[in-house]
Amino acid sequence: MTASKGSHDTPVWFITGCSTGFGRELASAVIDKGWRAVVAARNPDSVGDLVERGEGRAIAVRLDVTRADEIKSAIADAYAAFDHIDVLVNNAGFGYLSAVEEGEEDEVRAMFEANFFGAAAMIRAVLPRMRERRSGHVVNITSVGGLVGNPGSGYYAATKFALEGLGEALGRETEGLGIKVTAVEPGPFRTDWAGRSLKQTRNPIDDYAQTSGTRRAAIAERSGKQPGDPARAAQVIIEAVTSPEPPGHLVLGGPGLELVRNKLAKLNADIDAWQARSQWADNPVQ
Numbered sequence: 001m002t003a004s005k006g007s008h009d010t011p012v013w014f015i016t017g018c019s020t021g022f023g024r025e026l027a028s029a030v031i032d033k034g035w036r037a038v039v040a041a042r043n044p045d046s047v048g049d050l051v052e053r054g055e056g057r058a059i060a061v062r063l064d065v066t067r068a069d070e071i072k073s074a075i076a077d078a079y080a081a082f083d084h085i086d087v088l089v090n091n092a093g094f095g096y097l098s099a100v101e102e103g104e105e106d107e108v109r110a111m112f113e114a115n116f117f118g119a120a121a122m123i124r125a126v127l128p129r130m131r132e133r134r135s136g137h138v139v140n141i142t143s144v145g146g147l148v149g150n151p152g153s154g155y156y157a158a159t160k161f162a163l164e165g166l167g168e169a170l171g172r173e174t175e176g177l178g179i180k181v182t183a184v185e186p187g188p189f190r191t192d193w194a195g196r197s198l199k200q201t202r203n204p205i206d207d208y209a210q211t212s213g214t215r216r217a218a219i220a221e222r223s224g225k226q227p228g229d230p231a232r233a234a235q236v237i238i239e240a241v242t243s244p245e246p247p248g249h250l251v252l253g254g255p256g257l258e259l260v261r262n263k264l265a266k267l268n269a270d271i272d273a274w275q276a277r278s279q280w281a282d283n284p285v286q
Contacts, residue, residue, distance in 0.1 A: 010057070012082045014038040014075075016065055016122065017092030019046040022141055022186070025234040026089060031058055033238070038078040038085070040092070065092045065118025066110075075125045084133060087241055088126045090119035091141040093159070097219065098201030099212035100154045107199055108155045115159035120166060127179070134178035137241055140167045144187045144256040148263045152212035152219075171248055180246045184237055187256025189228030228253040 013030045017023040019041040027047070030037045031054045039047045039054075040063035051058045059081050061074040078085055093115040096107050123138055130136030145153055146160030164183055171181035204213060233252050240250050251260050271278070 010035045011086040012036045012038065012078070012084060013087045013089060014040065014078055014085045014126070015089040015091060016040045016063060016118075018050065019043065021091075022189070022230050022233060023089070023091040024050070025230040026091070026237060027058075028053070029231070029234040029238055036082050038074070038082070040074055063092070065090075065122060066113045068121065071118075071121055071125055079129070084129055085126050086135065087137045087139060088122060089139045089141065089237075090122055090163075092118060093141075094199065095153070095156050096199040096201075097152050097212070097216045098155065099152060099205065099208040102201040102203055102205055102208065102212065103155050104202060107201075111155060111199075112159050112162075115156075116162045116166075119163055123166075123170065127174075130179050131174075131177055136178070137180040137182065137246065138167070138170065139182050139184060139237065139241060140164075142167075142183045142185050144185050144251065144253075144259050146183065146185055147251075148259050150215060151208075152215040168248070180241075181248065182240060182246050183249050184233075184240075185249060185251045185256060185260070186233060187228060187251070187253035187259065188222065188226035189230055189233060189253060190226050227255060 013027075013035060015023050015027050015030070015037065018027045018039045023041075024047070027037050027039045027050050031050060035057070037050075037054060037058040038061055039050050039058055040061045041047045042062065042064045044060040044062050047060045051060045059077060061077050063070050063074040065071065075085075094111065096111045098104070098107075119140060126136065126138070140163050142160040142163050143156075145157040146164040149157045149161075167181050167183050174181065198219075200216060236252060237250070240246055251257050
């Protein structure tokens with residue numbers, strides 16, 4: 001479908017993983033605001049309804065972020081339709097639950113390819129033109145799991161911790177170039193993350209039944225009943241991106257806030273308790 005370039009004062013959002021969840025709700029909210037959108041999904045037919053609602057202000061692109069050829073093609077289609085990208089939202093990805101010892105290398109590597117390396121490739125693809133225009137915003141949908149490691153999701157957390165570190169460094173690299181970076185850290189939300197998209201270890205170990213196993217069961221039981229509303233999350237993300245001072249970190253949902261605050265309190269307590277020994281480790285001859 002051909003899109004009109006539309007009004008040049010309306011922002012262009014490129015959103016990955018739009019078939020369900022945060023991506024779909026965010027794309028819907030962007031389109032409803034009258035803005036322009038590149039709606040990316042592995043199956044473009046799954047987002048056809050969003051493009052129709054865009055009435056010429058949205059295009060669908062085929063995109064598996066683990067495929068370099070599809071990234072190149074999708075970015076080219078975006079520039080052909082709208083000339084530039086104002087906001088890149090790295091949302092595509094999935095979860096995998098296992099204790100660290102239970103982890104299967106093929107599953108772990110596949111998740112890193114989607115959650116981390118795919119997002120990094122998307123960032124590298126949009127940065128040249130953002131730098132040229134001295135304007136842009138990269139939004140990485142990480143997770144509360146990118147700040148807090150929990151039993152049963154260590155490998156998933158590792159992908160999100162990695163994306164958090166990449167985004168934080170990127171923000172410092174581009175702060176003088178007019179490019180903003182925000183990490184969005186949702187807690188439990190009613191998306192497909194804990195449903196059809198979730199993968200789990202094929203080789204559970206009994207010794208982890210009370211830790212990793214219990215948490216896997218709890219996540220499955222809560223699927224579809226989580227307190228977080230993806231449509232509301234989309235509105236908050238838009239508010240953050242359009243703020244005069246966008247946050248570097250945006251935690252979403254009450255349970256997520258509690259987990260992150262507890263983590264920070266524990267981190268500060270450890271630092272304070274060992275401050276003297278930490279300082280002693282310096283070379284005394286300066």
